[in-house]
Amino acid sequence: MHFYQDPQFGNRMLTLMAAFVLVLQIAMVGQRWLITNIRIFGAQSFLLAGIANTIAYFNHAPHLYIAAFLTLALKAVLLPLLLERMVKKIDIGQEIAPLINVPLSLLVSGGLTTVGYAVAESFHRPEEATSPASLGHNTLAVAISLFLIGFYMMISRRKAFMQVLALLCLENGLFLAAISLTYGMPLIVELGIFFDLLVAVMVLGILVYRIQETFDSMDVSRLSRLRG
Amino acid sequence: MSDLVVPALIQFLLFVLIAPLITGVVRTMKARLQIRRGPAVWQPYRDLLKLLRKGMVIPDTASWLFSATPYVVFLTAAMVALMIPMVVTVAPLSLFGGVLAVVYLLALGRFFMALGGLDAGTPFGGLGSSREMTISAIAEPAMMLAIFTVAVSANSTNLTEMAQFAVSQNWRFLAPSQILAFGALFIVLIAETGRIPVDNPATHLELTMIHEAMILEYSGPYLALIEWGASLKQLVLMTLLVNTFFPFGLSRDWTALGVTIGMGFYLLKVLLLCCFIVLVETTNAKMRLFRVPELLAVAFILGALALISTFFF
Numbered sequence: 273m274h275f276y277q278d279p280q281f282g283n284r285m286l287t288l289m290a291a292f293v294l295v296l297q298i299a300m301v302g303q304r305w306l307i308t309n310i311r312i313f314g315a316q317s318f319l320l321a322g323i324a325n326t327i328a329y330f331n332h333a334p335h336l337y338i339a340a341f342l343t344l345a346l347k348a349v350l351l352p353l354l355l356e357r358m359v360k361k362i363d364i365g366q367e368i369a370p371l372i373n374v375p376l377s378l379l380v381s382g383g384l385t386t387v388g389y390a391v392a393e394s395f396h397r398p399e400e401a402t403s404p405a406s407l408g409h410n411t412l413a414v415a416i417s418l419f420l421i422g423f424y425m426m427i428s429r430r431k432a433f434m435q436v437l438a439l440l441c442l443e444n445g446l447f448l449a450a451i452s453l454t455y456g457m458p459l460i461v462e463l464g465i466f467f468d469l470l471v472a473v474m475v476l477g478i479l480v481y482r483i484q485e486t487f488d489s490m491d492v493s494r495l496s497r498l499r500g
Numbered sequence: 501m502s503d504l505v506v507p508a509l510i511q512f513l514l515f516v517l518i519a520p521l522i523t524g525v526v527r528t529m530k531a532r533l534q535i536r537r538g539p540a541v542w543q544p545y546r547d548l549l550k551l552l553r554k555g556m557v558i559p560d561t562a563s564w565l566f567s568a569t570p571y572v573v574f575l576t577a578a579m580v581a582l583m584i585p586m587v588v589t590v591a592p593l594s595l596f597g598g599v600l601a602v603v604y605l606l607a608l609g610r611f612f613m614a615l616g617g618l619d620a621g622t623p624f625g626g627l628g629s630s631r632e633m634t635i636s637a638i639a640e641p642a643m644m645l646a647i648f649t650v651a652v653s654a655n656s657t658n659l660t661e662m663a664q665f666a667v668s669q670n671w672r673f674l675a676p677s678q679i680l681a682f683g684a685l686f687i688v689l690i691a692e693t694g695r696i697p698v699d700n701p702a703t704h705l706e707l708t709m710i711h712e713a714m715i716l717e718y719s720g721p722y723l724a725l726i727e728w729g730a731s732l733k734q735l736v737l738m739t740l741l742v743n744t745f746f747p748f749g750l751s752r753d754w755t756a757l758g759v760t761i762g763m764g765f766y767l768l769k770v771l772l773l774c775c776f777i778v779l780v781e782t783t784n785a786k787m788r789l790f791r792v793p794e795l796l797a798v799a800f801i802l803g804a805l806a807l808i809s810t811f812f813f
Contacts, residue, residue, distance in 0.1 A: 291680060302797070375794055378798060381801070389808055410676065
């Protein structure tokens with residue numbers, strides 16, 4: 273048996289890529305520059321497409337190839353390009369202005385990852401370790417951590433723009449959970465989600481633009497102030 | 501007795517003689533990447549020889565600490581060099597706690613370095629010392645966590661046993677915990693050797709220097725010892741990094757053939773790591789000092805996650 277047909281090897285590659293996805297997510301928390309954050313998101317989506325491809329290959333789930341391709345085209349290329357253009361167009365300040373300082377945020381995201389691992393542990397069935405369903409059980413922990421850290425980023429960042437990005441990361445976590453648990457949702461649902469996401473980003477982009485126009489700032493905390 | 505002394509002697513000589521070369525190689529590669537010609541790779545040897553022949557100026561305010569520091573810095577680095585596996589999985593010297601002794605011997609060297617900087621009585625020395633301590637206070641726990649990750653999977657803090665375990669497992673370095681720990685240790689390596697995102701080894705600008713500020717008052721043979729100790733420490737950390745995470749080609753015993761092959765693999769791995777460091781140094785700008793703890797916090801979190809993921813999966 274060649275190594276590229278060995279499920280053990282597939283499992284290794286999956287865990288490896290999932291680890292990189294997690295590292296990128298933490299790097300995003302530790303980053304201060306908007307553009308870098310967008311690029312990190314692009315790289316993360318690229319790895320996600322890789323994970324989807326690997327799962328499709330080792331579990332013989334051909335419809336996942338389409339999901340992988342969509343992830344690659346949409347989340348790794350199109351959305352980062354759109355977002356970068358938006359940043360340049362609105363000409364917002366480059367710093368992300370977090371509410372909580374970076375080292376503390378990193379510690380919090382480390383804690384959230386621990387929570388993710390603790391939760392995923394309860395889903396792990398060692399007795400089924402040989403069945404293909406256990407392929408990449410480690411990825412579930414990463415998916416939950418991604419989800420939690422995405423939420424955390426959303427509430428701890430002041431700029432509306434970062435919240436869009438946090439939403440996208442959160443969605444990345446959901447996608448990872450879906451493909452690692454069930455080999456992906458039915459294709460039509462998958463397509464719906466991608467379309468939804470694209471529209472959401474566009475709408476949010478317009479919203480962010482409006483916030484910038486009205487308040488001369490992207491700081492969402494100003495939204496609570498009443499203006500007559 | 502001789503089978504204990506001979507390996508120790510060989511490893512000591514190898515480390516002490518190669519260390520300046522690695523510093524030179526990094527400098528030359530960096531220069532080439534920036535399209536400069538740069539000094540020859542053996543320039544550090546010439547510098548050391550020149551410094552050893554020169555006289556010394558010792559500040560009037562300095563106490564015995566000032567003169568003790570260069571020896572402590574060099575000797576702790578040399579001692580650590582004997583405690584880690586270089587080309588053979590068996591380290592010549594094993595002290596209490598193995599890897600703990602390594603971490604704390606390095607800490608001792610750093611502590612004396614900071615004292616030496618303060619002892620000279622110039623403001624720059626104090627400034628450098630305080631910065632060095634700020635950085636190492638975070639870098640040290642990150643390093644410990646990363647090394648413990650490896651120690652936990654090998655079930656031992658003894659570096660010889662850790663290396664033997666690593667050699668027996670072929671593709672272990674692909675495990676996520678190992679990748680995370682490698683990332684953490686790499687950032688620590690950058691911080692500890694004073695490379696660019698943290699400290700610029702080539703600068704003498706007051707506002708930014710850390711390592712250079714501490715040794716500003718040293719001259720002649722003392723400076724040579726400190727510089728030599730610094731490059732020795734750099735090589736020691738690099739060796740620790742490549743041999744714990746990529747143990748290819750480590751010989752299992754001290755035979756002539758094994759040592760030769762091991763040496764070839766070892767130099768290859770260290771050179772590859774040098775390339776990686778040079779790339780990082782050239783593509784990044786130096787961070788503001790107050791941003792450095794953020795970078796080290798990343799290393800700390802990576803180390804913590806590595807440890808967590810070894811326990812959970």
